[in-house]
Amino acid sequence: MTLSLSLSHRFADFALDIALEAGPGITALFGRSGAGKTTVINAVGGLLRPDSGIISVDGEVLLDTARGIFIPPHKRRLGTVFQDARLFPHLNVAQNLMFGARYAPKGSVGPELSDVVTLLGLEDLQTRAPATLSGGQKQRVALGRALLSHPRMLLMDEPLASLDAPRKQEILPFLERLRDGPLGLPILYVSHAVDEIARLADRLVLIQNGQIQAQGPLFEVMSNPAAVPLLGVREAGAVIEADVIAHGADGISTLRISAGEIELPGVQAPIGARVRLRVLAQDVILSLTRPEGLSSVNVLPVRIEDIHPGDGPGAAIALRAGNDRLLARVTARAVVELGLSRGMQCFAILKATTVAPGSIGR
Amino acid sequence: MTPDAAAWDALRLSLWVAVWATVLAIPLALWVAWLLARREFWGKSLLNAAVHLPLVLPPVVTGYLLLMAFGRTAPLGRALDAIGLQLAFHWSGAVLAAMIMGFPLMVRAMRLAIEAVDPKLEDAAASLGASRASVFGRVTLPLILPGILAGTVMGFAKAMGEFGATITFVANIPGQTQTLPSAIWSALQIPGGEGQAVIMVVMASTVAIAAVLLSELLARRVAARIAGA
Numbered sequence: 001m002t003l004s005l006s007l008s009h010r011f012a013d014f015a016l017d018i019a020l021e022a023g024p025g026i027t028a029l030f031g032r033s034g035a036g037k038t039t040v041i042n043a044v045g046g047l048l049r050p051d052s053g054i055i056s057v058d059g060e061v062l063l064d065t066a067r068g069i070f071i072p073p074h075k076r077r078l079g080t081v082f083q084d085a086r087l088f089p090h091l092n093v094a095q096n097l098m099f100g101a102r103y104a105p106k107g108s109v110g111p112e113l114s115d116v117v118t119l120l121g122l123e124d125l126q127t128r129a130p131a132t133l134s135g136g137q138k139q140r141v142a143l144g145r146a147l148l149s150h151p152r153m154l155l156m157d158e159p160l161a162s163l164d165a166p167r168k169q170e171i172l173p174f175l176e177r178l179r180d181g182p183l184g185l186p187i188l189y190v191s192h193a194v195d196e197i198a199r200l201a202d203r204l205v206l207i208q209n210g211q212i213q214a215q216g217p218l219f220e221v222m223s224n225p226a227a228v229p230l231l232g233v234r235e236a237g238a239v240i241e242a243d244v245i246a247h248g249a250d251g252i253s254t255l256r257i258s259a260g261e262i263e264l265p266g267v268q269a270p271i272g273a274r275v276r277l278r279v280l281a282q283d284v285i286l287s288l289t290r291p292e293g294l295s296s297v298n299v300l301p302v303r304i305e306d307i308h309p310g311d312g313p314g315a316a317i318a319l320r321a322g323n324d325r326l327l328a329r330v331t332a333r334a335v336v337e338l339g340l341s342r343g344m345q346c347f348a349i350l351k352a353t354t355v356a357p358g359s360i361g362r
Numbered sequence: 363m364t365p366d367a368a369a370w371d372a373l374r375l376s377l378w379v380a381v382w383a384t385v386l387a388i389p390l391a392l393w394v395a396w397l398l399a400r401r402e403f404w405g406k407s408l409l410n411a412a413v414h415l416p417l418v419l420p421p422v423v424t425g426y427l428l429l430m431a432f433g434r435t436a437p438l439g440r441a442l443d444a445i446g447l448q449l450a451f452h453w454s455g456a457v458l459a460a461m462i463m464g465f466p467l468m469v470r471a472m473r474l475a476i477e478a479v480d481p482k483l484e485d486a487a488a489s490l491g492a493s494r495a496s497v498f499g500r501v502t503l504p505l506i507l508p509g510i511l512a513g514t515v516m517g518f519a520k521a522m523g524e525f526g527a528t529i530t531f532v533a534n535i536p537g538q539t540q541t542l543p544s545a546i547w548s549a550l551q552i553p554g555g556e557g558q559a560v561i562m563v564v565m566a567s568t569v570a571i572a573a574v575l576l577s578e579l580l581a582r583r584v585a586a587r588i589a590g591a
Contacts, residue, residue: 047485073488074496086486090504099500103491149490 001186003153007043007053009036009210016040016050016210022153025202026179026187028218030194030231036210037190041157044188045080046073057152077105079151083158085138087130093141094126100148110150111183119181120144120174136167140174147183154178154187160196168196175200194235198222198278206230223325225308225316228281233314233329237280240324244273258322262298262350281316284328285349288338298350302326304342307335319348365561371537372545373565379453379541380521383460384514387468391517392510395472400481416527417466425530428459432531453539455532460521468517471581475509476502512580519573523566542566 006019016036020027029037042048044055046062049070055063057078062071079100087096101113117123120140130138139159146154159175160168178185179200191197197204197218205215206227213230214221221227223238242255244267253267255275269275291299305325306318315335319326326348334340365373397403398410416424432439432449439450449455479502487497525543532539534548546562549555 045489047489072494073485074491074493076489077491078489080486080489082482082486084482086480086483088483088487088501099487099492100490103496105491145490155489 001058001152003044003055003057003186003188005040005044005053005055007040007050007055009039009043009048009050009053011039011210014210018207018210018212020205020212020215022186022188022203024184024186026175026189026200027203027205028197028201029188029190029205029207030192030197031207032192035192035207037192037207038157040207041080041155041188041190045078045155046071046076047080074103077150077152078155079146079149079153080155080157081139081142081146081159083161085130085135085142087133087138087141087145089130091130092126093122093128093130093133096130096141097122097144097148100145104148104150108150111147113148116144116147119147119177134167135163136170139163139167139171143171143174143178147178147185151185154185156187156189158190158192160193161191172196172199194231195278198239199276219325223318223327225306225318225327228308228316228327228329229310233310234282235280236316236327236329237278237283238325238327240277240279240326242275242277244269244271244275247271257300258324259300259302260322262300264298279326279350281327281329283351284319284326285351286317286328286330286334286338286340287347287349290347291349294349296349296351300326300348300350302346302348304340304344304346307340307342309335321348363557363561365565366558368536368540368545369558369562369565372540372542372562375453375456375537375540376522376542376566377569379456379460380518382457383464383521384468384518386457387461387465387517388510388514391465391468391513392472395469395476395513398469399473399476413469414466416463421463421524421526422530424462425459425527428455428462428527428531432458449531451532451535451539453532456524456528456539456541459527459531460524463524463527464517464520467520468513471509471513471516471577472506475506475512478509479505508580508583512577515573515577515580519570519577522569522573 001024003022007016009016016039018036018040029040031037039048043050043053050065052065053063061069062076063069088099091099097113097116104110120143122140122144125133125137125141133141160171163171179187189200201218203216204218204221206213206221208230214224214227219239228236240257242257244253245256246254252263252265254261254263255267267275300321302319302321304317305320308316309332310316313331314329315332317328317330317340319328328348394413398406429450430436432442432455434440434443434450442449447454449458483501484497487501492500523543525547528541529544534540534544540548542562542565546559546566549559549562
């Protein structure tokens, strides 16, 4: 299942010009508001006709402006979950779910009502009216409704953006289950929240002013120093995988990464689980010598792979730690004073607070 | 005192004319309401003005214009006469007059209901695989149904009360074109007719008040339903 698209669309104030492929797993489209993300989703879903472009799913052409092909949205079999859940107000939860199931093609393979109700925890909501649901509940129903239409792919347009942090935490595990579960449904996921993407995405496409700035596997793009300004200096940072190997009685857990062991508080996952860690670039401190007498015990030997000066007083440093890549953000002055250069061996200190509980998943 | 035969005839004819006028106007009113609510096209404000014209024109003027268009000597009237359809001085003309006079009220209620439906809901339905007809039938129509009913009730009440255009276009022939308002007017013209006039006033008021109450009830339901979004 692969979606390929190439689009051009001119707006009053900017032009969208994008080509990308989205295969299995979650492909995240990241960019600030107005970068053109929603236009891409709407064009794929058929809710917007771009000025020119080609969109196909596994070779089946959905749009080809040059040949005058436009498959209407209801024949595309792409389920969409919108930021505003868009539940039908005259139908209750069960009827909303059945609305999706009604249009699943006969004989198509996909989740049944009971699967979706269990997966999304909708057992107690069946007879409720949409108006009485919380934002998180609405999104779960909207997601279930889309799944029941047995789409070939799921399009998600900022599905968590209108939810507060606790509601987000309520939905994220469901999205992870969807990604890792037996459905194996490809998802095109639009967001401007780095934390969601760090937790969910397999591939990442960065969009700015209607143009793709970087794309590739999540771990690569997140640790690319050139991506720092696109993600925002406070949000930028590598995502690495770690195995949980022990939980201490004091609430500190030990995790193994390719460069060694680190200790973190607040890890919920069981021993043996593989989790994602988000290591914010601004929370990584560099030292030329192995530091002694620090309150942080997470010190990793690293090698400097790249130094990327920013527009301001900061510089982004790409680091190799075992098989992983990390990103550190230091001042340009520090680069000079420490004499940092490519290929240099040094030590990275990760603050124990680096990993928010919400950033750990899988 | 009890209603005489003429009063019953007038009530029966008024209800008959109003039901026909309303039923025939619903599809057209819904279509025009849809155009005004959802489409952009050249001449949209002209159409809007034309729809509302019967509200602002003196009804006698509307009746006279109908007579000019559909009278026996008018081209349109002659054409219809050739296929056996006579509107002027016939109850079917009263249906046309009532339709035109009630039309703005029907379009208005339906247009408001359509405008209250978020097109994003229709997009969502399409993304799930619903064709345009299914989207209309399963999403749009249920959401605007209370508005359609409210508009229908208003159109019906207006048709029941229509006087000026009707009497000008189809005259006031007892048993044939004499609707309730025309009959009340006639009763008031003859000495000692007040008694029957009062009875018919009660009849007309009862129907009108019932219609408005029903419309209010339905309007409240549409509001509650769409607030659920």
